[in-house]
Amino acid sequence: MNHHPTIKPSTDVRAFAQSHFRTLRPGTPFQPRIDALGLKQDWYNWAGYRAPHSLWDEELEYFAIRSQAALFDISPMTKYQIEGPDAEAYLDRLTLRDVTRLKPGRVHYTAWCDDEGFVLDDGTLFRLSPTRFRLCSQERHLPWLLDSAIGYEVSVAEETEAVAGLALQGPTSFAVLRDAGFAGVERLKVFDLAEFAHDGGTVTISRTGFTGDLGYELFVPADKALSLWDRLMAAGELRGIRAIGYTALNRARLEAGLIVANADFTTSEHAIRADRLRMPDEIGLGFMIDPDKGHFNGRRAILEARAKKKLRHVLVGLEIEGNIPAEHAIVYYRKSREVGLVSAAMWSPMAKRNIALASLQRPYGDTIVDDLWVEIYAMRELQYQKLMKKAKVVPRPFIKLDRRTANPPADF
Amino acid sequence: MKAWDAIVIGGGHNGLVNACYLQRAGLDVLVVEKNDWVGGAATSRELTPGFLYSNCSYVCSLFRPEIMRDLELPRFGLQVISYEGGAVFTRDGGYLANYRDHDAHRREFARFSKRDAEAYDRYSRDVTRQCRFIQPLLMRTAPDPTSFRPRDLGELLYLGKKFAGLSAEEMALTLRFWTMSISDFLDEYFETDVIKANFALSGIIGTALGPMSPGTAYVLLHHYMGEVDGSVGAWGYARGGMGAITKALASSFKASGGTIRTGAEVDHVLIGNGKAKGVVLAGGEEIYGKLVISNADVKRTFLKLVEAKELPDIFLRRVRNFKIRGSSGKVNIALDSLPEFPALPKDSPVYRADMHFTDSIERMERAYDDWKAGRWSADPFLDMVIPTTLDPTMAPPGKHFMSCFVQYAPPKINGRDWTDADRDGFAESVISQIAQYSPGFRDRIVHMEVRTPREIEDEVGLTEGNIFQGELTFDQLLFNRPVPGYAQYRSPVGGLYMCGSSTHPGGGVMGAPGRNAAAEILRDLAKPILHMSPAHDVI
Numbered sequence: 001m002n003h004h005p006t007i008k009p010s011t012d013v014r015a016f017a018q019s020h021f022r023t024l025r026p027g028t029p030f031q032p033r034i035d036a037l038g039l040k041q042d043w044y045n046w047a048g049y050r051a052p053h054s055l056w057d058e059e060l061e062y063f064a065i066r067s068q069a070a071l072f073d074i075s076p077m078t079k080y081q082i083e084g085p086d087a088e089a090y091l092d093r094l095t096l097r098d099v100t101r102l103k104p105g106r107v108h109y110t111a112w113c114d115d116e117g118f119v120l121d122d123g124t125l126f127r128l129s130p131t132r133f134r135l136c137s138q139e140r141h142l143p144w145l146l147d148s149a150i151g152y153e154v155s156v157a158e159e160t161e162a163v164a165g166l167a168l169q170g171p172t173s174f175a176v177l178r179d180a181g182f183a184g185v186e187r188l189k190v191f192d193l194a195e196f197a198h199d200g201g202t203v204t205i206s207r208t209g210f211t212g213d214l215g216y217e218l219f220v221p222a223d224k225a226l227s228l229w230d231r232l233m234a235a236g237e238l239r240g241i242r243a244i245g246y247t248a249l250n251r252a253r254l255e256a257g258l259i260v261a262n263a264d265f266t267t268s269e270h271a272i273r274a275d276r277l278r279m280p281d282e283i284g285l286g287f288m289i290d291p292d293k294g295h296f297n298g299r300r301a302i303l304e305a306r307a308k309k310k311l312r313h314v315l316v317g318l319e320i321e322g323n324i325p326a327e328h329a330i331v332y333y334r335k336s337r338e339v340g341l342v343s344a345a346m347w348s349p350m351a352k353r354n355i356a357l358a359s360l361q362r363p364y365g366d367t368i369v370d371d372l373w374v375e376i377y378a379m380r381e382l383q384y385q386k387l388m389k390k391a392k393v394v395p396r397p398f399i400k401l402d403r404r405t406a407n408p409p410a411d412f
Numbered sequence: 413m414k415a416w417d418a419i420v421i422g423g424g425h426n427g428l429v430n431a432c433y434l435q436r437a438g439l440d441v442l443v444v445e446k447n448d449w450v451g452g453a454a455t456s457r458e459l460t461p462g463f464l465y466s467n468c469s470y471v472c473s474l475f476r477p478e479i480m481r482d483l484e485l486p487r488f489g490l491q492v493i494s495y496e497g498g499a500v501f502t503r504d505g506g507y508l509a510n511y512r513d514h515d516a517h518r519r520e521f522a523r524f525s526k527r528d529a530e531a532y533d534r535y536s537r538d539v540t541r542q543c544r545f546i547q548p549l550l551m552r553t554a555p556d557p558t559s560f561r562p563r564d565l566g567e568l569l570y571l572g573k574k575f576a577g578l579s580a581e582e583m584a585l586t587l588r589f590w591t592m593s594i595s596d597f598l599d600e601y602f603e604t605d606v607i608k609a610n611f612a613l614s615g616i617i618g619t620a621l622g623p624m625s626p627g628t629a630y631v632l633l634h635h636y637m638g639e640v641d642g643s644v645g646a647w648g649y650a651r652g653g654m655g656a657i658t659k660a661l662a663s664s665f666k667a668s669g670g671t672i673r674t675g676a677e678v679d680h681v682l683i684g685n686g687k688a689k690g691v692v693l694a695g696g697e698e699i700y701g702k703l704v705i706s707n708a709d710v711k712r713t714f715l716k717l718v719e720a721k722e723l724p725d726i727f728l729r730r731v732r733n734f735k736i737r738g739s740s741g742k743v744n745i746a747l748d749s750l751p752e753f754p755a756l757p758k759d760s761p762v763y764r765a766d767m768h769f770t771d772s773i774e775r776m777e778r779a780y781d782d783w784k785a786g787r788w789s790a791d792p793f794l795d796m797v798i799p800t801t802l803d804p805t806m807a808p809p810g811k812h813f814m815s816c817f818v819q820y821a822p823p824k825i826n827g828r829d830w831t832d833a834d835r836d837g838f839a840e841s842v843i844s845q846i847a848q849y850s851p852g853f854r855d856r857i858v859h860m861e862v863r864t865p866r867e868i869e870d871e872v873g874l875t876e877g878n879i880f881q882g883e884l885t886f887d888q889l890l891f892n893r894p895v896p897g898y899a900q901y902r903s904p905v906g907g908l909y910m911c912g913s914s915t916h917p918g919g920g921v922m923g924a925p926g927r928n929a930a931a932e933i934l935r936d937l938a939k940p941i942l943h944m945s946p947a948h949d950v951i
Contacts, residue, residue, distance in 0.1 A: 014523045014524065015505075015506055017523045018507075018520075018523065020516065020523075021509065021760065024513050025515075045515070048519070116579075142530035142531075143527050143531040143534070143601075158526050158530070270537060272537055
């Protein structure tokens with residue numbers, strides 16, 4: 001007697017997909033173009049994709065953002081399509097900000113929390129129509145999004161691979177888009193989005209970005225990615241368009257005072273140590289909370305923590321004396337009491353200041369903001385030069401560029 | 413007549429770890445081993461020319477790095493190699509792999525369920541949190557909750573503080589984790605049968621419970637809290653087979669002046685005035701020692717090696733009721749070439765991983781149903797590895813050693829002893845399962861060793877062939893392992909100690925029971941334990 005099950009041949013899509021093990025770091029839909037420009041072959045792992053730290057020169061790539069136009073592939077960003085008659089109500093319940101005030105054709109930066117009020121992630125929410133949204137994030141959240149959808153007439157689908165994305169950032173980015181023939185793009189104000197014809201389909205262009213500069217983000221179906229890249233590069237040739245990697249973008253975002261999940265704070269589904277969890281108020285996202293909008297995930301815990309003064313951390317911008325970057329330096333009060341850690345730091349070419357983001361234990365950084373110091377360990381020719389430098393809590397963003405919000409946007 | 417400072421009964425890994433630490437503390441230690449080789453359940457044996465068999469335990473993760481370091485095991489040849497993740501073959505001709513790379517792992521799960529692919533991070537976070545709670549307890553003697561000795565109070569306080577340090581949510585999860593079934597636990601994270609089966613296997617290995625039995629979630633944890641060189645949860649091969657571990661231990665022991673006698677089966681412990689005085693070998697030879705430490709399991713030690721009259725009734729009753737049920741067997745195979753699995757691409761890393769054929773929890777539970785009925789599983793659960801894909805020392809080039817851990821196999825067949833015919837039937841259930849997925853498999857077999865609970869008990873000495881020297885259910889852990897009141901390696905008989913996996917923190921080739929027992933013995937002798945490096949920090 002044969003007790004074993006019969007083994008049937010498997011020929012479906014699932015079997016087809018199994019060869020992924022041969023490509024541990026697949027490229028994005030733009031990879032043929034990026035590979036051609038990636039002279040440094042300096043890759044890193046962005047959410048499982050091969051992404052460039054830098055393509056040719058990280059300094060010059062940074063200045064492409066600030067002086068001309070920089071093209072950055074954001075395809076590895078996690079993307080979810082959320083659609084249905086209850087999509088607005090669902091997202092209003094899921095995320096911190098008031099989604100009923102997010103009009104179709106608008107984007108907002110938001111965050112979402114678990115039931116204990118700890119931040120699961122931050123991201124951008126695009127309202128593509130009254131009933132259709134796109135949520136972009138750093139981490140992956142499908143189980144959370146699906147479980148939260150119970151009781152709502154809404155569908156949630158992961159579309160990271162299906163949708164390719166580009167950030168076009170910098171002073172000439174508007175001129176590039178106009179010259180590329182996206183008629184009407186001048187009407188986009190900051191956080192507006194619209195659809196434009198492209199290659200027999202459409203591209204969604206929003207006036208958004210991660211640089212604090214004039215800039216746009218473009219989303220297309222993966223099979224239209226290369227034609228979009230070529231269209232922008234051709235139109236941008238005379239406007240100084242250059243492809244860039246993450247190092248340059250990371251500098252720009254720090255000047256803009258923007259935080260990165262799992263770099264400046266640990267997301268709740270990844271925090272193994274309970275004291276690493278953060279509420280929105282502890283990472284500078286308190287402004288998103290709208291207690292009057294009705295129930296949302298984490299609301300009770302967040303409001304209780306506020307009322308009972310249980311918030312233990314605060315994320316602040318620091319300006320540090322000197323010009324040595326204080327990355328991952330410990331922050332001290334009166335040079336002796338350890339009160340926090342710098343998560344990102346740089347000399348800002350735009351602000352001509354030594355800037356940093358730091359997480360501090362309240363009341364430091366909250367009510368006690370004087371007499372803060374950072375201890376910088378600067379490795380120089382195999383020796384640490386230890387520097388104790390004064391740090392001042394300053395508002396973010398560290399730079400504010402009028403061209404980012406100017407209407408209509410200028411040519412440079 | 414010579415009286416040794418200490419006699420260790422049984423040259424398994426815990427006996428040898430214990431002996432090494434005692435010898436290094438300046439004691440004159442003798443290890444007596446019934447077999448003609450040392451190793452207990454961590455052996456490499458050349459059962460057919462040219463092939464080394466890890467014929468009992470077969471993979472390594474739990475063995476404590478502090479011990480490897482203290483006893484200088486690398487100097488004596490120990491090397492542990494990490495291996496690729498694993499795979500479950502599915503009945504539709506496909507497979508689900510576990511890859512070490514985080515994103516490959518996600519993409520692999522996404523072939524079955526996008527949701528499950530993205531659920532893995534939270535699952536992994538929760539399991540890691542639980543491991544971090546348990547890990548620091550491994551290298552500490554469990555406190556006696558009824559004692560008021562300062563050390564016990566201190567240890568209880570430590571436990572209490574650790575527990576109080578958890579958030580309310582974590583506390584709830586911890587209690588659930590220690591008591592719930594692996595099936596229920598996985599249901600909270602995953603929806604796909606094969607993905608749940610993939611994780612559930614760690615919850616049943618070596619345990620006479622099914623994936624739906626309460627208590628199996630903890631067994632999973634026990635398999636996750638090991639490490640290979642700091643990579644927590646990783647599993648590896650000892651280069652040269654699992655015997656490389658005990659070989660290194662034996663060499664280390666001898667190098668520090670210790671003595672090993674093989675082919676010396678202990679008949680009973682010599683006791684006078686309630687105190688152990690030595691051992692009597694099967695041939696009648698008496699060997700005297702000031703202390704006797706048993707590496708044998710608690711049942712073998714106190715029901716066979718010690719006369720009942722020397723033991724309190726309640727202790728004896730608890731030893732008799734200690735759960736040490738046989739649930740698994742082993743089929744070790746020498747192959748003249750690498751088997752092919754049509755489901756697997758030829759270049760798949762899964763050949764270097766652990767492989768399984770049970771693609772649903774229900775099939776696992778059905779396999780357990782057979783055990784309850786007193787039969788070996790008709791459709792068994794296999795944990796199958798081919799260490800020779802990474803270790804060139806165990807078989808000639810191009811040839812392979814395959815280890816199949818098989819569950820379930822009851823200690824008795826319908827209430828009677830195993831027969832040779834039963835053993836062959838058991839082997840056939842395994843081979844035919846593999847052959848279903850690997851055509852031509854039978855033709856590659858050069859030699860095969862089949863071990864049912866009968867062979868494991870007879871040769872290794874593990875009661876009922878239970879690989880953990882007693883099940884890892886919560887009622888038999890910490891200060892309840894093996895018997896309440898005797899969880900600190902001491903016994904009712906003066907000078908008689910336990911150091912095997914029946915004691916805290918339990919089974920697996922971990923070495924921690926042997927080391928913890930040595931620490932207690934040296935405390936009783938008021939000897940320093942400076943040669944024991946403190947447990948590595950869990951930060």
